Amino acid sequence: MVTDTEGIILRQTKTVNGRKMILLFSAKYGKISAGTSIGEKSRSKAALALRPFSYGRYELFRSKDLYSINGAEVIRSHYRIGEDLDKYLAASYVMEFTERVAAENLRNPQLFQLLLDFLDMMEIRNKKLRTLVLGYQVKALQILGSAPQLETCVLCGCNGIHPGFSIRDGGVLCRDCIKKLGLEPRDPLICEPDFDIVGILKYFLEHPLKSLETLALADPVEAGIQKLLRQYIGYHLDIRDLKSEGLMIDG
Numbered sequence: 001m002v003t004d005t006e007g008i009i010l011r012q013t014k015t016v017n018g019r020k021m022i023l024l025f026s027a028k029y030g031k032i033s034a035g036t037s038i039g040e041k042s043r044s045k046a047a048l049a050l051r052p053f054s055y056g057r058y059e060l061f062r063s064k065d066l067y068s069i070n071g072a073e074v075i076r077s078h079y080r081i082g083e084d085l086d087k088y089l090a091a092s093y094v095m096e097f098t099e100r101v102a103a104e105n106l107r108n109p110q111l112f113q114l115l116l117d118f119l120d121m122m123e124i125r126n127k128k129l130r131t132l133v134l135g136y137q138v139k140a141l142q143i144l145g146s147a148p149q150l151e152t153c154v155l156c157g158c159n160g161i162h163p164g165f166s167i168r169d170g171g172v173l174c175r176d177c178i179k180k181l182g183l184e185p186r187d188p189l190i191c192e193p194d195f196d197i198v199g200i201l202k203y204f205l206e207h208p209l210k211s212l213e214t215l216a217l218a219d220p221v222e223a224g225i226q227k228l229l230r231q232y233i234g235y236h237l238d239i240r241d242l243k244s245e246g247l248m249i250d251g
C-alpha cells in the first residue's frame, strides 16, 4: 500500500548497500521504522528530508507493519540546530527522550505538535536552551498522562502549602505527610528548595510550549528541575541513562 504522511526524523542509521533505517515520528502512524535507499548524493533534496530534526512529507510503501520511504520532501529542515553544538546536543537529547516515550505505530498528534514546536523554537533560540528542554519534557509528561500532581497533596489530598515533593508518589506533599514519611524509609524527597520548582512546573503545565519563548530560568533553578525530572521520569516511565543526556550543555 502506498501512503504518505508528514513526519519528523528521530534517527537515521546506515545499513548495508547504502540503505538506511529511518526512525520516523509520523503524524499519521506514530513512531515507525522505515528502510530507504534514498542516498545522500544522488537525490540531495530528498536526503535532506531524512536527516535528524527534519520535518517533512514522506511517501511510504507499507506492507503489513514494514515500511519503506520511497520519496521525501523537506518542509522545514531545522538545519540551524545542526550548526550549533549546544542546540544539537539539547535537541538530540529531546529526540532520544521522544523516541523512548512515543509508542510504536500509534499516532499521537499532541506529542507530534509539541515536538514540532520544540524544534521550531530551538532553531531560533539564543540562550537558556535547557529551559526549553525542561518545558518540553513536562509538556510531554502531561500529554502522556504522567504529569506530577501539583495542586493537592499526593498522599492526603489536602489543599494549602506543599513544601515537599515525592518522586515515588508523583506529586507534592504537605507538612503533615512529610512528617509521617520521616518515620518510614524515606522517598527521595525534595523539600523546601530555595526557589519555587513547583510553581515553575505548574507554569509549564498551564501554558503552551510557545509561551516559553522568552522564559529563561536561572541556572540553579534549571538544575533543580532537571534533577527532579530525571528521577521522576526514571521512576514513572522507567527511562534512565539516555545516551545524549550527559552531553547536554546549556548555552
Ligand SMILES: [Zn+2]
Pocket: 153, 154, 155, 156, 157, 158, 173, 174, 175, 176, 177, 178
Ligand atoms: Zn498530605
